[in-house]
Amino acid sequence: MELINLNQSIAKNAHFIEEIGIESGQPVQKCYQCGKCTAGCPVAFAMDYTPNQVIRMVQLGMKEDLLKSKTIWICASCSTCSTRCPCNVEIAHVMETLRIMAGRSGTAPAGKAKYVEVMYNALLSTVEKYGRTYEVGLVLQNNLKSGKLFNGAEMGLPMFQKGKLKLSPSKVKGAAEVARIFSEVRKMEGGV
Amino acid sequence: MRYAYYPGCSYHGTGKEYESSTHAVAKKLGMELVEIPDWSCCGATAAHGKSHLLNISLPARNLAIAEDMGIMDVTTGCAACYQQLAHANKRMTENKETREKVNKITGKEYKGTLKVKSLVEAIGTIDPELLKAQVVKPLSDLKVAAYYGCLLVRPPEITGFDDPENPMFMDNMMKLAGAQALDWAHKTECCGASLGVSNLDVAVRMINRILKAAVESGADCVVVACPFCHLNLDWHQKSVNKQLGTTYEMPVFYFTELLGLAMGISPDELGLKTHFTDTQKVLSLVG
Known part of the structure; x- marks a missing residue:
């Protein structure tokens, strides 16, 4: 991943961060990166970004990287992450929301x-x-x-x-x- | 007990043993399964990745038809269908706006009066004495690893009938049937579900972990409650052996098949001859 300017990314994509929160109904801002989701994810080995990284990227407004990531498609929606999250973020539902957004934005998935x-x-x-x-x-x-x-x-x-x-x-x-x-x-x- | 029954699209194809054993066991237990007339696909496991509204509307058509049957409870054997129906039911009963929007899409009025139960819950909540009374050929000495997978027990806000980390419903039913239900580590690990179709190389690694844990626990067989889990663990066992060089020969049964055997129903009627991994080893164990 390239170096990113967080202030710029957040400012540029404030709308996206808000949109994810509203559309998924999930309190993504509460995530404090404990990593429990990734530790239990049965398909993390095949992802380009791990589940906890995805939530952090949402917080940082990294829209383009997220919408073209492999992770949002390879997630098996097994909800192990959602069940274990201490902040009650249904991560699997955030993944689904990102997948739907990617489809809507016309971002073509690869591989x-x-x-x-x-x-x-x-x-x-x-x-x-x-x-x-x-x-x-x-x-x-x-x-x-x-x-x-x-x-x-x-x-x-x-x-x-x-x-x-x-x-x-x-x-x-x-x-x-x-x-x-x-x-x-x-x-x-x-x-x- | 009367249920509006949702068979799900695999009922006459890949999951046909589940269908036949479900009906055979239900009959023994006095459960009446009334098929939802002209039921349609619930959208699993694709609609959730395309549109939130489509994902609720596809199961909603079936809920609306079921509500008109005048039966309070809906049940289905497939864990994915169960998840879809239960999810749509929750969203539509909790939120009037969602309900009205979805009813407009389906063109059918669902009022939100139904309860959706998985077949595991429906049979697992029957009086244990009643179930025990039907057991004429106890599965003595049979060691089973009850595998629940994901959609049956997670997320708990949708499912809620059993513990999401250490579910026991199937274990308890197997004990009533006389088998030994093992304590093992991979009860709720995901088998990859439809990754078995789209990305088999990923799915085989997930399936491998489950089979490995089952072997290490000393199980004679794995017991499942989902046609997708069965397809992946039974049929794709061959793919795992081929791609990863393993030598698994682990029979995989639907819980209704083993209950049926214990109730003295013939293996043919239960559909035990159409598995891909040989079931003979277990059948000879239970006589």
Whole structure:
């Protein structure tokens, strides 16, 4: 990380700090860097910034670094951090909020972070279409968009043999109602 | 006991043993599971990373339909679906503004009168004597590591029925079924969930830790209550062995499968033959 001028960063991104606090509903300013979140995080090994660093970066208004970080996507939302935080900051929810903001700002995730976003989109597109998750469609779309064409390919045959692979989607009668949920949210928020 | 039942999208696919064993056990216990008509996906595990409103609205459609059924309690086996339904329920009952906004999105009126319970809570709060009375083939000598993962017990503001660090509901049920529930370290460590799809190299390291702890505890098998945990620990055990050079052969069961065995339900009816890691070792142990 480069040297940063804290006064400038905080002044420049005051709005962002406030926005995170309001949108996540979390008292991020209370964090005193005890590091308990990071100590218990099962996926910290794959992150570019650890959970406690993310909260500190929020306090310091480091918007750009945060929105393009891998951490906010690789977080598994297991809430170990949220459960243990002595300041009652739901860190996992802050991560989610940052992820949503990154999507809204058009910040394109890269590498492992991109794979997470691709999976989200693949899953949600099957839900928007059929009303339920369609596992085969999800994997196919996931592989096409991530460029990992044979990801999970070895799963196909054994899954099929065990009767765990349904080759056609089950569409709910109210699929149009589910599609409406997506379009209404888009109207209210823009994006999704 | 009557429940509005939410099967979740894996019910006829990757989690089908959970579905069949749930119904078999519920029948023995006199639990009536009434499927929520035309239920739709709850949004797990993707909507939370895209939009707060979408994340509440997708489960809300199901809550609204369930409320019209005139049953007070909703239950679901999948830990991720449970988390989604319980989270939406809390946000919508606590905040009128959120409720009105979400009802507008779904086009359905949810008043906020339901209680959402995980299947672990629903079965785990049944009178122990009643459950014990159904046990005809106690799982004597079987050593189990009860694995809860994350979404079933965390965050406690949403879940709240069991201890988030040392949950005991499944342990207690296994004891009633005659098994020995082990004290072990990784009860609530995350298995990586959908990272198993998006970033398998990350997930295998998480799965490895759990399997390693289970082996070290001396467990004959791991017991789970979530189709995602099952997929990662059972199917991806092979990926862990391949990528990390380990040699795990740890059977992974849904808690309903082991309860069903103890209740004398046949392995076929429970779906015990469709696991990826061989279950024979455990089946022969419990006769």
